[in-house]
Amino acid sequence: MTEITVGNLKGGVGKTTTAVLTALGLAAEAEAGxxxxxxxxxSADPQQSALKWAHVAGEDWPWDRVNVVAWTDHRTLGRQIESARGEYAHIVVDTPPSRTRVTRASLEAKTLEAALTATGNLIVTTSPSAIDLAEIADTFEVAEAVDAIRPVYTSVLVVRVLWSTKSATEAPAVLVEDFGYPVMQSRISAREPIAQAFGTAPALTGPFAGYADALTEIHARHDQQEA
Structure with missing residues (x-):
């Protein structure tokens, strides 16, 4: 069973896109097998972006393989995830960004905490921009607090990468060397089809292939945890 929380208390860093495409990738793997x-x-974000995405996709969404629910109350999120385990082989949680000053008491931080307590796995999405890298610490603070209670396996997925830029090569080094954060080998290119993917259900090929690579890494990490 694969259980993943996609989170970053910084907004606008590709969380929902990553959560949606990861769920679609898991469904495609099941169908192929x-x-x-x-x-x-x-969709744990009060804006319910992941749920809206699926509804806009309509008949193109693989509803028989990927169900989407809006569970936005941090007080019940853990119990809801627990109750779903018998029916679903995989659970992906899209968590909200903070819309105010980030504190451990904020609703967004509590939602992230509840999701991590339930799933034990965190993929932190970030662009390679300096400001996004600098603000990732708040998310890791929540993850570390949960990890003190139960193991949380955390890694960073760098998205919106322009390969010809300095930041494309420097961002992973900054995350590892300056912050000590684990970084996924897979990176997601800044591609227009990804930016315009809302409301679609694309296969993880072509411009979306980076997400297939990331999913392979997620499976490998899961296997290591199970070993």
């Missing part, structure tokens, strides 16, 4: 495994995509 002739498996009945179903994926639950939890």
């Amino acid at each position: 002739d498996s009945d495994d179903k994926t639950l995509l939890v």
Whole structure:
């Protein structure tokens, strides 16, 4: 069973896109393997962006393989995820960004904390921009607090990468050397089809292939955890 929280208390860093495409990738893997495994995509953001995405996609969304629910109350999120485990092989949680000053008491931080307590796995999305890298610490603070209670496996997925730029090569080094954060080998290119993917259900090929690579890493990490 794969359970993933996609989070960053900084907004505008590709969380929902990553959560949606990860869920679609898991569904495509199940279909290719002739498996009945179903994926639950939890839209834990009060804006319900992931749920809106699926509804806009309409008939193109693989509803028989990926169900989407809006569970936005941090007080019940853990119990809701627990109750879903018997029905779904995979659970992906899209968490909200902070819309005010980030504190551990904020609703967004509490939602992230509840999701991590339930899933134990965090993918932090960030662009390679200096300001996004600098503000990632708030998210790791929440993850570290949960990790003190139960193990949380955390890694950073760098998105919106322009390969010809200095930041494309420097961002992973900054995350590892300056902050000590684990970084995924996969990186997501800054591509227009990704930016315009809302309301679609694309295969993880072509411009979306970076997400397939990231999913392969997620599976490898899961296997290591299970070993």
